[in-house]
Every structure is written in structure tokens, then in C-alpha cells.
Amino acid sequence: MISNYWLGILLYLILAVLMADAICFLLFLITKRRLKCRTAAAGGICAVVVLGLSAWGAYNARIIQVTPYEITVNKDGGRLENLNVVLAADLHLGYNIGTAHMMQMVDKINEQNADIVVFAGDIFDNEYEALDDPEELIAVLQKIQSKYGVYACYGNHDVEEKILAGFTFGGNKKKESSIQMDEFLERAGIHLLQDEAVLIDDSFYLYGRPDAQRPGRGINMRKTAAELMGELDTEKPVIVIDHEPKELQELADAGVDIDLCGHTHDGQMFPANLITALMWENSYGYLKKDHMHTIVTSGVGLFGPNMRVGTIAEICPITVHFQYRNNI
Structure with a gap:
């Protein structure tokens, strides 16, 4: 620390x-x-x-703010006219982020009356042993209130490796999450999606992609955008959680309706946010890619420097409206 x-x-x-x-x-x-x-x-x-x-x-890094979005998907939402999604990412539980920060996050989430809560990767900060109190953290995360549950995908830091001041160690061997990380999420009531989809209320799909660089245990190469969409009924709305905001055009071409990401931290510390804006097509906030809505959050936690300058920690409540295509 x-x-x-x-x-x-x-x-x-x-x-x-x-x-x-x-x-x-x-x-x-x-x-x-x-x-x-x-x-x-x-x-x-x-x-x-x-x-x-x-x-x-x-x-500033210890103040979690609320950044709302409102979008319309031109598909039939089945039983739903609207969907309240709460997006969070980059908790980075470990040396920087612990129980107090998670209590604040859970309180903010529960104020949003969420239908579904999604975590777009980097829940852990590489070392499971760095958690300040795993049992207390599990108890806090279990308090998240959501009609359809809480879901997550893994990011590039949800792997077990040594870390010091933002620099990781561990050689060139395949990096994987520890069994303890997987068990932690299960006990916390967070459903981990590993290159798989779940059909919710027979109305919309939620697909969780593994990280592009570190796909994790049992996955050597994640499915392409076309492959993952080939398994789904594309008449229904499709929401994808993907840690890094990559392959936006591929996802849009495949027919994804909403892509929710994290990873960038919006640079975390000025002037790094000026650099991330050059590195990513959408480094922070909202971007519409053809028909697809993409939202990138700056995240809840921190990586490396225990500071936020010129950026914010946030959760993102997203109001999704559904409408028939023939009503456009």
C-alpha cells in the first residue's frame, strides 16, 4: 500500500x-x-x-459517484418495456480497495433499484491474499439488491500473480484465476460468466466474455463476436459484458445491442486520461457504434497509484428502453 x-x-x-x-x-x-x-x-x-x-x-479516489445513462434498443424486450442495469467494474479488491469502499459501493448500487447488476471485470487485484477480510467482503457483496441477480466477467487482473506498485510478476506461464477467487464470487452471490450467455426472464441475453489477453482457466481462446452471437436468438436483445472495450466494430457487426466495459479507468490520473483517449475508440463514457450502444466506466477501484486526479470512481445506472423495430 x-x-x-x-x-x-x-x-x-x-x-x-x-x-x-x-x-x-x-x-x-x-x-x-x-x-x-x-x-x-x-x-x-x-x-x-x-x-x-x-x-x-x-x-477523491474514495468517493464513489453515480453516472447515469439512458439508451433505447430497437428490439422487442419480451416481457420488459424497460430494464434498469447497474454497471460497475475494476473493483481491484486488494491492497488499495477493501471492505469500507465496498460498503459504499453496495449502498450506491442499492439506491438505484436495479433489475440486474453487472461487474465488467477486474474484481480482484491479482493477489487473493491481499484481501483485507474475505469473509466480511463476501457478507457485504451479498447485500447487493437486484431483481435478476448479479453477474460478472473476469478481467486481466483476475488472475493469481504477485504485484508490487502496479508491476506484476510470475513469468510467462498461463495466468489463471485462483480457485479461491471463483469460490469467493460464488459465495458472494455473483454469477461468473465465462464465455457464455444466460437468457433472463425469457426477454434478453446477458453474455460474459473472458478477457482478451488472459482468458483464464479452461479457455485458450475466447469466442469471436460472430461465434458468440451464433449461439443466440438475435431477435432478442443481447447485452455483452467485456472487460476491455475492444472489438467494438466486430461486436456491432455481429448484432450485439449493448456492450458494457471497464479496464481503462479513464486514465485514473491526469494526464493519463489524455493518453487513454488516444488508445481506445471509446476510452470512457458512451459511444454508439452503428446500432450498438457501448458504455465504458472509469471503475470503482484503483490499480497501482492509490489516487484519482481528473477522473472519478463511479457506478453507472443504465436505463434501457425497448421498442419494436417497426415502431421506429
Whole structure:
């Protein structure tokens, strides 16, 4: 935990020093003379700015906000006219995130009157042994209220490997979740979907994809978008939970209606969110890809630095309206 805090502070220390040197260099170019070095003053200002920013980031990371969405799927919802989905992702249970944070999350979820709750991967932070109190965490997660239940897919961190300050170790062998992780979810009342679908209330499908890079135990290569849709009745609405917001065009072409993701953390710490926006077609928020709605959440928890600067921790209640195609 100490190394996680230090990593965040160190990143901003490096950024502050680079900015201070850049300002001095620009002043030299403008004035054409070297300014007297004010090392103590400059260092003091940098220290105050970095510590203030880090303290705010650590505090902000502990506040879970609610970001609502409302979308319309042009399909018959069967018995349903509307569906209230609550999306959460990236809990990263471990050194950074523990029981207190989960209690806050569960309270926020239960305020939304959810029909179904979905976790889009990275429930754990690599080491099951890092959980502060597994029994208490299970008891907290069991309190999630949802008409149709709670479902999840695994992400790239839902595997057992050593981790230090955001860096993982363990060689090149296939990474898999531990049996303890699987049992934890089962006891917590969270249904893990591993490259499989469930038909809910004979009205819509929920499909959970394994992670693209680390598909997990018993899966060498996950099904393609076309393969997973080939098993379903495409007249019914199809909701996919997929940890990484990848293959958006493939999923849209295959006929998926809603794709719910996490993974990016929206960069977690400024200016990383500017970088993630360049890396992903949809790095955060809502994007409509042809007929498909895709929503990427910044997540509930943290990875690496124990801070959030310029981003938020959140859950996302999504109101889904269904309508017949011939009524468009």
C-alpha cells in the first residue's frame, strides 16, 4: 500500500520537476539571460503542489459517484418495456480497495433499484491474499439488491500473480484465476460468466466474455463476436459484458445491442486520461457504434497509484428502453 501511494507521488514529482525546468528554459529563451537559481523556493513550490495534488487524489479516489445513462434498443424486450442495469467494474479488491469502499459501493448500487447488476471485470487485484477480510467482503457483496441477480466477467487482473506498485510478476506461464477467487464470487452471490450467455426472464441475453489477453482457466481462446452471437436468438436483445472495450466494430457487426466495459479507468490520473483517449475508440463514457450502444466506466477501484486526479470512481445506472423495430 505504501508503494502504491509512493508511485503516485513519484509520478507527479517527476512531472513537476520537468515543468519547472521547462519554465526556466522558456524564461531563458525570452530574457536571453540566466536567472539566479532559487532552488529552495522552486523545490518548496513543487513539493506543496505535488503533496496537495496527491492528497486530493487519494481523497477523491474514495468517493464513489453515480453516472447515469439512458439508451433505447430497437428490439422487442419480451416481457420488459424497460430494464434498469447497474454497471460497475475494476473493483481491484486488494491492497488499495477493501471492505469500507465496498460498503459504499453496495449502498450506491442499492439506491438505484436495479433489475440486474453487472461487474465488467477486474474484481480482484491479482493477489487473493491481499484481501483485507474475505469473509466480511463476501457478507457485504451479498447485500447487493437486484431483481435478476448479479453477474460478472473476469478481467486481466483476475488472475493469481504477485504485484508490487502496479508491476506484476510470475513469468510467462498461463495466468489463471485462483480457485479461491471463483469460490469467493460464488459465495458472494455473483454469477461468473465465462464465455457464455444466460437468457433472463425469457426477454434478453446477458453474455460474459473472458478477457482478451488472459482468458483464464479452461479457455485458450475466447469466442469471436460472430461465434458468440451464433449461439443466440438475435431477435432478442443481447447485452455483452467485456472487460476491455475492444472489438467494438466486430461486436456491432455481429448484432450485439449493448456492450458494457471497464479496464481503462479513464486514465485514473491526469494526464493519463489524455493518453487513454488516444488508445481506445471509446476510452470512457458512451459511444454508439452503428446500432450498438457501448458504455465504458472509469471503475470503482484503483490499480497501482492509490489516487484519482481528473477522473472519478463511479457506478453507472443504465436505463434501457425497448421498442419494436417497426415502431421506429
